[in-house]
Amino acid sequence: MSRKPVGGPYITGTTILAALMVTIMAMLVLIRFFFGLGTVTNLNDGYSWGLWLAYDVVAGTAIGCGGYAIALVVYVLNKGHYHPLVRPAILASMFGYAIGGTSVLIDISRWWNFWHILWPTYFNLNSVMIEVALCISIYTTVLILEFAPAVVEKLAGWTRQRGGNLHALTITVQKVLDKAIFVLIALGMTLPTMHQSSLGTMLIPFGYSINPLWQTPILPALYLLTALSIGYAIVIFEATLVSDRFARPSEARILGLLSRYMTAVLALFLVVRFGDIVYRGAVHYAFTSGELSFAFLAENLLTLTGIAVLLSERRRMASRYQFIAAMCILSGCVLYRIDSYLVAYHRVGWRYFPSAPEILITFGMIAVEVLGYILIVRHFPVLQSVEQVNAPTLASE
Amino acid sequence: MSLTRRNFLRGTAAVGAACAVATVAKAEVREEKTLPPKAVGLLFDSTLCVGCKACVTACREANNTHPEFSGEDKLWDTPLDLSASTLTVIKAYSEGSAENKDQEKDGFAFIKKSCLHCVDPSCVSVCPVSAMTKDPVTGIVSYNPSNCIGCRYCVEACPFGVPRFEYNKTIARLRKCELCKQRQAAGKIPACAEVCPTGATLFGSETALRAEAERRHGLTPGEQAFFPRKTVGSTDTQEKKAPRYNGETYGLKEVGGTQVCYLAGVPFEKLGLPVLPEKSFVSTSEKIQHTLYKGMIAPALLFSSLLFVVRRHANHDEKEEE
Numbered sequence: 001m002s003r004k005p006v007g008g009p010y011i012t013g014t015t016i017l018a019a020l021m022v023t024i025m026a027m028l029v030l031i032r033f034f035f036g037l038g039t040v041t042n043l044n045d046g047y048s049w050g051l052w053l054a055y056d057v058v059a060g061t062a063i064g065c066g067g068y069a070i071a072l073v074v075y076v077l078n079k080g081h082y083h084p085l086v087r088p089a090i091l092a093s094m095f096g097y098a099i100g101g102t103s104v105l106i107d108i109s110r111w112w113n114f115w116h117i118l119w120p121t122y123f124n125l126n127s128v129m130i131e132v133a134l135c136i137s138i139y140t141t142v143l144i145l146e147f148a149p150a151v152v153e154k155l156a157g158w159t160r161q162r163g164g165n166l167h168a169l170t171i172t173v174q175k176v177l178d179k180a181i182f183v184l185i186a187l188g189m190t191l192p193t194m195h196q197s198s199l200g201t202m203l204i205p206f207g208y209s210i211n212p213l214w215q216t217p218i219l220p221a222l223y224l225l226t227a228l229s230i231g232y233a234i235v236i237f238e239a240t241l242v243s244d245r246f247a248r249p250s251e252a253r254i255l256g257l258l259s260r261y262m263t264a265v266l267a268l269f270l271v272v273r274f275g276d277i278v279y280r281g282a283v284h285y286a287f288t289s290g291e292l293s294f295a296f297l298a299e300n301l302l303t304l305t306g307i308a309v310l311l312s313e314r315r316r317m318a319s320r321y322q323f324i325a326a327m328c329i330l331s332g333c334v335l336y337r338i339d340s341y342l343v344a345y346h347r348v349g350w351r352y353f354p355s356a357p358e359i360l361i362t363f364g365m366i367a368v369e370v371l372g373y374i375l376i377v378r379h380f381p382v383l384q385s386v387e388q389v390n391a392p393t394l395a396s397e
Numbered sequence: 398m399s400l401t402r403r404n405f406l407r408g409t410a411a412v413g414a415a416c417a418v419a420t421v422a423k424a425e426v427r428e429e430k431t432l433p434p435k436a437v438g439l440l441f442d443s444t445l446c447v448g449c450k451a452c453v454t455a456c457r458e459a460n461n462t463h464p465e466f467s468g469e470d471k472l473w474d475t476p477l478d479l480s481a482s483t484l485t486v487i488k489a490y491s492e493g494s495a496e497n498k499d500q501e502k503d504g505f506a507f508i509k510k511s512c513l514h515c516v517d518p519s520c521v522s523v524c525p526v527s528a529m530t531k532d533p534v535t536g537i538v539s540y541n542p543s544n545c546i547g548c549r550y551c552v553e554a555c556p557f558g559v560p561r562f563e564y565n566k567t568i569a570r571l572r573k574c575e576l577c578k579q580r581q582a583a584g585k586i587p588a589c590a591e592v593c594p595t596g597a598t599l600f601g602s603e604t605a606l607r608a609e610a611e612r613r614h615g616l617t618p619g620e621q622a623f624f625p626r627k628t629v630g631s632t633d634t635q636e637k638k639a640p641r642y643n644g645e646t647y648g649l650k651e652v653g654g655t656q657v658c659y660l661a662g663v664p665f666e667k668l669g670l671p672v673l674p675e676k677s678f679v680s681t682s683e684k685i686q687h688t689l690y691k692g693m694i695a696p697a698l699l700f701s702s703l704l705f706v707v708r709r710h711a712n713h714d715e716k717e718e719e
Contacts, residue, residue: 038564045480045561048552076703078710109547109562109569113526116546122526126683129550130525131690182711186703194696201685205523205554207652207678208671217681220689347558348669349478 003087003381005154006246010375014245018371025364028357029106037109040357046350047342049107051358054341056103056365058199059334061136062230064096066238067143068192069231073261075185082258084251084384087150088242089235091382094143095369101140103365104133128202135195142191146184149177150380196227203340211289211344212282213296218272219340225269226333232262233306233333236326240319242377248386256317259325263307266329270303295339302332429680430517430653436536436603437576438514438656439590440610443668444499444640445597445624446507448487452589452598456485456511459577459588478510481563481572485511485589490667499640499662506661508668509589509598512559512574513648513655514538515677520551520560522679528571536603536656537576545571556652556673590627601629603656610646610660613639653677 032040043050066089073079074086105111116122117133124130152174159167200223203210216222236255243250277283286296306328315321342352354362377383453476457464462482464474476483488510493503500506518538520529528544529551531537540560547569551560563569577587585591590600599606609629616622616639625631640662647665648658651673661668689695 034567036564036566036569041564043564045552045558048549048562075707075710080710104548107548109549109564110542110545111547113544113546116526116544122544124522124524124527126522126679126686127525127550128682128686129523129548131686133525182708183704185711186700186707189703189707190696190700193699197689198686201682202550204682204685205519205679207556208673209553209556217685220685345553 002385002387003150003153003383004385005381006248006378006383008246008378010378015371015374018367018374021360021364021367022371025361025367028361028364031357032106032361033111037107040355040361042352042355042358044350044352046347047345047352049341050352051342051354051362052103052107054338055334055362057100057107058341059230059337060096060103060365061100061199062196062227062333062337063234063330064093064100064143065192065196065227065231066090066096066235067093067146067231068189068196069228069261070235070258071185071189072228073258076189082254085235085239085254085258087147087382088238088377090143090146091150091376092234092238092369092373094140094147095372097136097140097143099365099369101136106361128198128205132195132198132202135191135198139188139191139195142184142187145177146181146188149174149181150382152177154380192227193224197221197224199223199227199337200340206345209345209347210340211285211292211346212280213277213285213289213292214340214344216276216280218276222269222273222276223337225265225272226336229262229266229269229303229329230333232258232265233326233330236262236322237330238373240323240326242383243319246377246383248383250319252317252319252322255319255322259310259316259322262326262329263310266303266307266333269333270300292339292344295335295343299332299335299339302328302335306332430677432516432603432654432656433532433534433536435534436656437581437601438536438603438606438658439511439576439587440599440601440606440629441509441657441659442597442599442613442624443506443508443659443661443663444642445595445635445637446487446509447595447597448489448507449594450487451592451594452485452509453483453487455588455592456483456574459580460484460572460574462572479559479561481561481570484572484574485509488669490663492667501643501663501667504663506663506668507597508659508661508670510559510669511589511657512538512576513557513657514574514576515652515655517653517677517680519554519556519652519677519679522683523550523554525550532578535576535578535581537578538573539575539578540571540573542570547571554679556671556678586628593626596624596626596635599625599629600627605629606658607646607649610658613660614642614646650675653680 028040037043041050070082070085070089074082105114108114117130118137152170156170156174159170197220200219203215203219204217236259239251239255242248287293306325309321309325310316462484465476465480465483466473467475467477476486479486488508489505491505492501495503495505497504498506514536518531521531521538525548526544526546528541530539530541532539549562552562560571560573562571580587586600590598606629618639618641620639621636622639623634623636626633626635642660643662643664646658646660647670648655659665659670666672
């Protein structure tokens with residue numbers, strides 16, 4: 001398979017805007033580190049976890065599950081023709097997780113002790129968070145290694161002209177990575193299965209503080225299923241945007257086929273979720289929880305709309321509807337995660353809405369992802385070469 | 398490779414299996430935690446409290462916290478709630494004409510808030526880096542700042558909203574009542590119990606305190622009775638008519654029991670003490686986690702089967718490409 005750097009200018013309107021947002025974020029982050037969390041956030045003792053935790057970490061790492069979701073299809077279900085989607089998905093995942101990890105570092109108040117979560121003598125193995133923290137740290141490393149072949153490939157092209165030992169070394173690294181890649185891929189599916197479900201388990205200690213529409217012992221299963229749904233949705237969302245923005249041929253056909261996995265996983269999520277709500281006798285909360293009832297309704301309307309849009313074969317194969325459905329499902333599932341961590345969490349007498357600097361920092365994080373993605377696909381061989389997109393080998397489908 | 402019905406079902410089965418793994422933990426309670434052998438605690442009797450807030454001031458001295466002003470003149474220490482600089486606070490319930498002490502209707506009552514030192518504390522269970530610990534002998538729940546990374550999971554998880562964080566400091570810490578363990582080490586009792594003029598806040602061994610609560614429930618309302626001050630069993634007592642208690646003792650069963658228990662004349666919920674199940678929430682999360690990760694068998698199985706499958710398919714994949 002041939003992948004090529006997209007090329008083109010590094011400085012465009014989009015990259016300038018993104019860089020600007022990253023700069024604003026950097027300044028605000030400095031203020032936070034110098035003067036404490038309270039100076040930039042609205043966090044309080046009633047809502048000690050805010051936007052950064054709920055969006056950047058809990059939703060953000062799920063948005064980083066594109067690599068996980070695609071790997072399942074390509075390597076477990078053995079659908080080789082989705083292979084072109086793997087590398088861009090891994091790149092986006094790498095950013096998603098790196099951003100999640102960085103956000104944690106900004107969010108934790110005593111960041112100089114950060115290394116304690118990696119140092120066994122401090123571990124409390126009863127804490128779900130230690131599993132999540134370790135697992136995410138290792139997975140971020142795995143993602144970087146999974147993406148490394150793209151960098152090494154580029155490097156090899158450069159060292160080839162110079163020859164000598166450096167090139168020999170690069171080739172060796174390339175070979176080692178090639179041999180070890182299956183271990184990384186297997187790890188890359190094991191780890192998200194672990195921590196994405198644990199992100200759900202992390203809410204169980206909150207007990208009655210979370211509305212019964214969200215608080216359930218099957219949270220780990222629900223979180224795993226939303227991670228996958230979001231994973232497929234983000235791959236479709238990103239691939240569609242990339243085709244459009246880089247004026248590349250549409251990948252609508254392959255994405256249409258992929259969308260079936262998204263709707264299948266999402267349908268399973270909805271069945272499990274509603275089944276559980278009925279089983280626990282919590283149905284009435286859907287109508288009696290005030291604004292939370294609306295949040296619940298919004299989540300389900302978004303996800304169901306996404307499924308409905310893709311029911312017809314014609315729409316499923318059309319780029320426009322794929323994009324709409326992916327956005328619906330993405331926002332529905334992200335909303336589910338934000339709701340469970342933030343909106344459905346209630347402490348008598350306390351209120352929380354993120355402050356402007358808090359929101360700007362989150363936007364800055366998203367800008368880092370966008371900027372990084374653009375620069376890397378322009379510079380490194382991530383996306384399939386245009387000729388190959390035009391001649392897809394989907395004959396067997 | 399075509400997307401046959403069989404393949405699709407196989408895929409769905411794979412996802413299903415993953416979910417099954419995640420739900421094996423059919424949320425049973427893990428072994429229930431019991432009171433430590435020499436558990437100490439407080440018994441707060443709302444019917445004895447006159448709202449003088451001597452405990453709040455004594456707590457400041459003992460724990461080196463700053464007064465909190467809510468008025469313009471900044472002359473009156475009026476903390477509105479627990480905070481990183483208020484480890485105990487007196488709150489008041491008031492209804493209707495508020496004429497009668499300890500009555501729900503047209504009455505008023507006081508409640509002292511501080512850490513309840515749970516038998517099965519959420520903060521200890523959720524802390525990733527063991528900064529929150531429960532003393533195996535006394536049961537005192539303590540905070541060790543040198544371990545703490547400041548994730549504030551304890552703040553979010555405490556069913557009573559007790560741990561409080563310093564949001565406006567660069568070197569921020571968590572603060573909560575540690576039952577004056579530094580004073581206890583010097584042979585003294587917690588400051589709040591020491592200064593309480595009526596014996597509303599009583600210190601002692603948890604078993605003795607629970608027996609005392611039981612004794613009070615056995616009194617006939619209106620009969621003359623003695624109420625010890627400072628510590629349970631103390632000879633320094635107050636003679637007073639026995640009140641009419643509402644309900645049981647709060648803290649015997651709530652989330653697995655607490656070492657700070659409450660007696661009151663008005664319903665506990667009116668005093669901000671939530672109705673909670675007998676099973677602690679963290680017993681469920683721990684059960685799920687320890688089932689899924691028992692000996693790391695499930696993750697190891699998942700990893701090795703993925704290793705097997707991926708190796709086959711990755712090779713296959715390469716051949717297809719070439």
